[in-house]
Amino acid sequence: MxxxxxxxxxxxxxxxxxxxxxxxxxxxxxxxxxxxxxxxxxxxxxxxxxxxxxxxxxxxxxxxxxxxxxxxxxxxxxxxxxxxxxxxxxxxxxxxxxxxxxxxxxxxxxxxxxxxxxxxxxxxxxxxxxxxxxxxxxxxxxxxxxxxxxxxxxxxxxxxxxxxxxxxxxxxxxxxxxxxxxxxxxxxxxxxxxxxxxxxxxxxxxxxxxxxxxxxxxxxxxxxxxxxxxxxxxxxxxxxxxxxxxxxxxxxxxxxxxxxxxxxxxxxxxxxxxxxxxxxxxxxxxxxxxxxxxxxxxxxxxxxxxxxxxxxxxxxxxxxDNLSTGITKQLVGSLAQRLTKLGVNLIQTQPQPDENMDMGGNSEMVGANEGALTLKNSGARTAVRFQKEAWAKVPKSLMNASVTKVPDHVYLQLENVKGKMDSNVLAVSVNHKLAGHVSLFGLRKASSNDGHHGGAGLTFILDITNLVDELHLNNALDADSLDVTISPDNDIPNDEEITVGRVSLHRQPQS
Amino acid sequence: MTAAERSRRSVSLLIFVLSATCWGLLLVKPAAVKHCFVTGGELSRTSLEILLLTNPISPMLAGWGLMVLAMMLPKLIIPIQYTCERSFKNRRFRAASLFVLGYMGVWMVVGALMIGGILGLTLFMPGSYTPAIVVGIIAAIWQFSPVKQQCLNRGHNHKALAAFGRAADYDSVLFGFEHAVWCVGSNWVLMLFPVLLPGGNNFVMLAVTLLMLSEHMEAPRTPRWRINLSSKLIRILFAQTSIRLARS
Known part of the structure; x- marks a missing residue:
């Protein structure tokens, strides 16, 4: 007790x-x-x-x-x-x-x-x-x-x-x-x-x-x-x-x-x-x-x-006194829901992968933008261009999705984000749909040459798997790139700037 | 262990094998490679012409390059892993190679300057411990200085890399170049010290390698004057050995 x-x-x-x-x-x-x-x-x-x-x-x-x-x-x-x-x-x-x-x-x-x-x-x-x-x-x-x-x-x-x-x-x-x-x-x-x-x-x-x-x-x-x-x-x-x-x-x-x-x-x-x-x-x-x-x-x-x-x-x-968070686990069926959405006919008795296991395979970069971005109050917009051979694996995995061939996860990565003001949140959208938010807590320390990251800044990973599934279902994955916009929540003072070294796209096969 | 960790481990293993191969070549001393160490008394008072005849520049530079690879490759594991992870799969080997090329380019320029200095010392102070003692004192001062810590800190800065075409190649070379600049800044005098010793060079080189690797693995710290002999490698070996003994 x-x-x-x-x-x-x-x-x-x-x-x-x-x-x-x-x-x-x-x-x-x-x-x-x-x-x-x-x-x-x-x-x-x-x-x-x-x-x-x-x-x-x-x-x-x-x-x-x-x-x-x-x-x-x-x-x-x-x-x-x-x-x-x-x-x-x-x-x-x-x-x-x-x-x-x-x-x-x-x-x-x-x-x-x-x-x-x-x-x-x-x-x-x-x-x-x-x-x-x-x-x-x-x-x-x-x-x-x-x-x-x-x-x-x-x-x-x-x-x-x-x-x-x-x-x-x-x-x-x-x-x-x-x-x-x-x-x-x-x-x-x-x-x-x-x-x-x-x-x-x-x-x-x-x-x-x-x-x-x-x-x-x-x-x-x-x-x-x-x-x-x-x-x-x-x-x-x-x-x-x-x-x-x-x-x-x-x-x-x-x-x-x-x-x-x-x-x-x-x-x-x-x-x-x-x-x-x-x-x-x-x-x-x-x-x-x-x-x-x-x-x-x-x-x-x-x-x-x-x-x-x-x-x-x-x-x-x-x-x-209370450990409740009001969140219920979606252990059973979350993968099934995704597969069903992607048009896979599931057989009820078919065993599904254990969702308490790490299923992520080796990630692979499949696209990236060109050049660093400097964020001001209006934010920034960039095209994340696909590398055709690598990107082709994503729609292919979605097309061939089944219980034994779990489709790829797709992540958008904001790399080497640097600046001196931690007090901001960035909203990230892909093809005009909200992909997520990231907080810049720790930005100044991570951007300092003598800080823990040697000045490399922060890197953020956004899971855009659902968003890519939607694009696939709408036959919108044939384009050459994704349109990414990054908008700061707070104003960025004129004497400050936040830079994003690169925006990249990664696929992660699922075992 | 996640897939990413397994992938990083295989890169580490490959680099360790390459480093060990370079160490092997250094010890075997093939004809095309000549150590750039200050040599013994047989060159006493000889002319520069004869000195260069007995110590041709190309094999000495090759020896220097091999020495840098042997000593520094383990330090490059993290930036090479980083370069691979941030490159398209079909460009990973190319990007990693270009990174090493940029890195080695800087060290070869530094090597040419150092070899010039070493030849001069060999000419005027053959077989003497004096240059090694002087450089050893400078090494101790540099080792404890805030400038060295600044260089070590910047070695942790992994820059954003372009992904496509020539820009990607350029960035890989530039990343290697910048990494080498900070590496030279932190280690130049440690690299010079063993080659100035008239004897026991390989043993000192190995000790210097372990020290450099150890301090490279430390987290960045506020630059200031401090007694700075990293023990991280020893701490890792001790902790991991204890863990394995406890398991068995």
Whole structure:
């Protein structure tokens, strides 16, 4: 029986009548009162995720963030402490889920210790913000927008640099494009009929640092929610949540991630398995990378953990009051539906491929545009030209589709997307039909020459299989190219630009 | 293991085999290939003419090229995989070859300059450890400098590649060229050090190869002065050995 239960932040209408939120606010205030170099401070924990504390001469450098919160930039901890704890966040990696689970456990322990010290409940737990919940729950809980606590003191949950999807301070999550479709996926890494590449949890992270693609849970809703909460005013003032280097300064960060953690737990509870590869279970240390390590109230030397320690709530001391996401698995029949749509006469007794398996074969590029695109407010339009020999395999696989010859999946890839403003979402259309949205969360870091990607930027994969099926059914696949338009959700300031290195088209045969 | 991982693994294996072949040739020393190492005392005080007669440029350049291939090919696994994945299937081999061509082109120019320097040192300081000691000191300073870290970081930048026709060929060569520029920036002095040693060159070359591969596999870091002797390769070997022992 778990000791701690994480509950919905929208209980008692998301106000300070919800004691979880009131105690959270008091805990945040106590942590914010501590110095930057205190391993139990709010600022230190934000830097564990990521930081802009050196080499910045303008926003988003922490010195240039508009208060509240008043973010300190000194005293810095020693270099060895920084090297050990800071900038650990795992993105575009299959470690995204387990690393953040441990991160939540660590800050929850810090705040619980403060709550207990202040005479609060011994079992205080981090609340989650389920923006997919009914009624008004797509809006930020009101406790985060109040200027003061019930006792009249300043509310530490209030953040100035939180602008929302319309950049006007109205914080809500637009549904759609934010969705929990990823909950229908059935495999953590790989692809099949209900799981687009690179899989629910993200691409496997090997011996090098070549990853630049987010997993499906990370891509949407995680990244999208970050961007929409953050919003932007100008290129020198955008929401803290929009950028991984400032995100964890905003107290809403942990409630958002608590919901992402809940979704992962829900996905597992629905019978979906986490990786069993030792390289995942042992964490990055198995491939020569950094260990996951967090300061804890009981151990400032650090609590070291691995994905193996995080893989199931049953081995941890907390539960969620509700794991329901309202998404039902479409395990049975999703492939059959596609085949039927493509005109295949299915025999009821015919065995179908196991949809809990990775069925994706070797991807092959079948088309690409020419030249990089520069996005301005009006967006950009390009023709993704087919390479005839390669592309011919796609209509052929659709023509010959059967249970034993599962047709190709088709993906549109936006490659080497670079820029400095993370606070934007791009809408991508193919032949005037919406193919999907991508959030630019992490763009600045990925575009920095000294960042984790060496300046290569981000790459996005959009599953356009259904769209291509439609084109096939409408006899519209004989053209030489696809017409792709990319439109930014927010204005791009004149002094900024977002570039897309290439737009390419890929087929992935299914085994 | 996903299909993509299997495909990457086969590319890695092929490159390791090629690198091992180059190492084998370096050790066997065929006639058309001559090591560009500073040679022993038998050339003492000889004229440049005789020196060039005994150390013809072409075999020395061939030796240099072979040395670069042997030492650097394992470092090219990720960019070659990237080049293949971002090229049409029928252009993958061509794109990867052009990438290597661009990469080797830069190193051969650097090699020609280095060989010139080595010949000069051989002429004036035959069999001496002094050049190696001086270069070793420079190597240590460079190794710990922010400039070296900047070069290492930029080696992780994989550029967008054109897909069609001559533009695709050009981009593959350019990608190789740019990758080599950052590779030279981070490793030039490490490459120079073993060839200046009057003896034990192969052993030092192997050690330098492992160090370069190890630091290439590290994630980019903020450039600053730091003691920078990457242990990533050792950490991988240790972790993977532990995993396999635990399984058995």
């Amino acid at each position: 778990a000791t701690y239960t994480r509950k919905n932040a929208w209980n008692q209408n998301g106000t300070f009548s919800n004691s979880d939120l009131l105690w959270y606010a008091k805990g945040v205030r106590a942590m914010q009162a501590r110095a930057l170099n205190d391993q139990a401070s709010w600022w230190f924990f934000a830097a564990i995720h990521n930081e802009y504390l050196s080499g910045q001469t303008t926003f988003p450098g922490w010195a240039y963030i508009s208060a509240p919160p008043a973010v300190p930039t000194s005293p810095l901890p020693s270099q060895s402490i920084r090297d050990k704890f800071w900038n650990q966040c795992q993105h575009q990696s299959w470690y995204f889920e387990p690393w953040h689970r441990g991160y939540l456990i660590a800050i929850e322990a810090q705040i619980r210790a403060i709550v207990i010290g202040l005479g609060g409940p011994n079992d205080w737990s981090l609340p989650y913000w389920n923006y997919f919940g009914p009624g008004n729950q797509y809006k930020i809980p009101p406790a985060f927008t109040q200027l003061t606590l019930p006792d009249g003191s300043p509310n530490p949950l209030f953040v100035k640099a939180r602008y929302g999807p319309r950049n006007n301070g109205d914080i809500y999550i637009p549904l759609p494009p934010v969705s929990q479709d990823c909950q229908r996926n059935t495999i953590y890494t790989g692809s099949n009929a209900v799981t687009p590449n690179p899989g629910y949890g993200g691409p496997s992270t090997g011996f090098s640092n070549a990853g630049s693609v987010s997993g499906n849970l990370e891509n949407n809703p995680h990244n999208m929610v970050h961007t929409y909460i953050g919003g932007s005013i100008t290129s020198t003032d955008y929401g803290l949540m929009s950028d991984p280097g400032t995100a964890a300064l905003d107290p809403i960060f942990y409630l958002h991630h608590c919901n992402i953690d809940r979704m992962w737990a829900s996905w597992n509870a629905a019978g979906n398995a986490n990786p069993t590869s030792t390289n995942w279970l042992k964490g990055p240390a198995a491939t020569g990378g950094r260990k996951f390590v967090m300061p804890m109230p009981s151990s400032r030397a650090g609590w070291v953990y691995t994905p193996n320690d995080m893989k199931s709530l049953s081995q941890l001391n907390y539960v969620y």
